[in-house]
Amino acid sequence: MISVIKLKKVCVAVALIAYLPLNAAAWGQTGHRIVGQIADYYLTAKARKAVKNVLGDETMAIASNWPDFIKSDSTYNYLTSWHYVNIPGGLDQSGVFNFLDTDKQANVYNKIPEMIAVLKNKQSTADQQRMAMRMLIHMVGDLHQPMHTARKEDLGGNKVYVTWFGQKSNLHRVWDEELIDRQQLSYTEYAEAINHPTKEQFTKWSHDSLKETVYESYQACNKIYDQTKADDKLSYRYNFDFIDLLNQQLLKGGVRLAQIINDIYS
Numbered sequence: 143m144i145s146v147i148k149l150k151k152v153c154v155a156v157a158l159i160a161y162l163p164l165n166a167a168a169w170g171q172t173g174h175r176i177v178g179q180i181a182d183y184y185l186t187a188k189a190r191k192a193v194k195n196v197l198g199d200e201t202m203a204i205a206s207n208w209p210d211f212i213k214s215d216s217t218y219n220y221l222t223s224w225h226y227v228n229i230p231g232g233l234d235q236s237g238v239f240n241f242l243d244t245d246k247q248a249n250v251y252n253k254i255p256e257m258i259a260v261l262k263n264k265q266s267t268a269d270q271q272r273m274a275m276r277m278l279i280h281m282v283g284d285l286h287q288p289m290h291t292a293r294k295e296d297l298g299g300n301k302v303y304v305t306w307f308g309q310k311s312n313l314h315r316v317w318d319e320e321l322i323d324r325q326q327l328s329y330t331e332y333a334e335a336i337n338h339p340t341k342e343q344f345t346k347w348s349h350d351s352l353k354e355t356v357y358e359s360y361q362a363c364n365k366i367y368d369q370t371k372a373d374d375k376l377s378y379r380y381n382f383d384f385i386d387l388l389n390q391q392l393l394k395g396g397v398r399l400a401q402i403i404n405d406i407y408s
Contacts, residue, residue: 179397
């Protein structure tokens, strides 16, 4: 017979599982750390010193996961919608731009400039700057996970159920973490393996606007929706077909994050 203590532990575990948000953590821990690690590589000396002043001994890679860790604290529930922007399907570039101009909800697109403003404001407290830096690092990573610019009706792919190497999953989870985890690399190994942008890529990515970044991620999202359907059995072929897109999104996230932080402290 299950003891009262064990039963209580089971109930607590079930409650915690039920509490987890459907719009999960973009990239998972490893993916976010990859973006932070790559960004750190491209910081100017001035920006690196400023980041150190804000985060102390916490690296950008480690700071990147704070906004997901604090989801267990209901005090921060207001941050949930900051991790994504739901965009209707079938839009061209002007349609996406118009949507972003009119959508005033608290989302990743609208909140990134606010975090930049906090970091630029010399009147911001140390706590305000630390939170803004952690959120900025995380949200720029979020923006490059294509399923975080996905459809509201299926909760960013959370309701598109698939199997991943024989295990039940969903489209969002596959892109959050399962594709990355399949590569079986640490975040430092992964960052080193993909951090090889061409000069032309680096220049373009560093100068793309936030709107252009959203649209680019939206285009990647559309490709994923087109090539992945409910009940699909995903495995080696899916990994082969999408690994280049995955790696490029991670790399772009790191390059662009570095550029944003360099601009803040220029």
